[in-house]
Amino acid sequence: MDILQVYKCAKCSKEAFPQKLICNHCRSTDFIMIDSEYAIVEETSIIRHMLGSKDWKPRKIGSVRTNKGVLLTVGLSDEIESGDKVILFQQDGAILGRKE
Numbered sequence: 001m002d003i004l005q006v007y008k009c010a011k012c013s014k015e016a017f018p019q020k021l022i023c024n025h026c027r028s029t030d031f032i033m034i035d036s037e038y039a040i041v042e043e044t045s046i047i048r049h050m051l052g053s054k055d056w057k058p059r060k061i062g063s064v065r066t067n068k069g070v071l072l073t074v075g076l077s078d079e080i081e082s083g084d085k086v087i088l089f090q091q092d093g094a095i096l097g098r099k100e
């Protein structure tokens with residue numbers, strides 16, 4: 001698993017994910033990729049059913065906000081609750097949060 005990388009504006013350092021064409025802060029179009037640091041869980045919920053998926057197992061997701069202010073929806077392991085600090089990883093195209 002790799003640490004999630006986010007896009008950082010080369011001019012004003014504002015971070016974004018997914019990538020934006022233009023920085024919404026300074027209008028620059030230059031971004032660099034950096035490792036995200038950590039995020040705080042704001043809200044969690046459980047997806048109990050998925051349309052068209054027979055073998056779906058309930059899965060926890062949450063809204064998290066990175067220390068640089070980027071809001072993301074990520075998969076979470078069961079023990080993670082609102083207010084927890086998580087590290088974000090990317091695996092098979094999905095973003096996952098794990099406790100440090």
Ligand SMILES: [Zn+2]
Nearest residue numbers: 009012023026
């Ligand atoms: Zn910028």
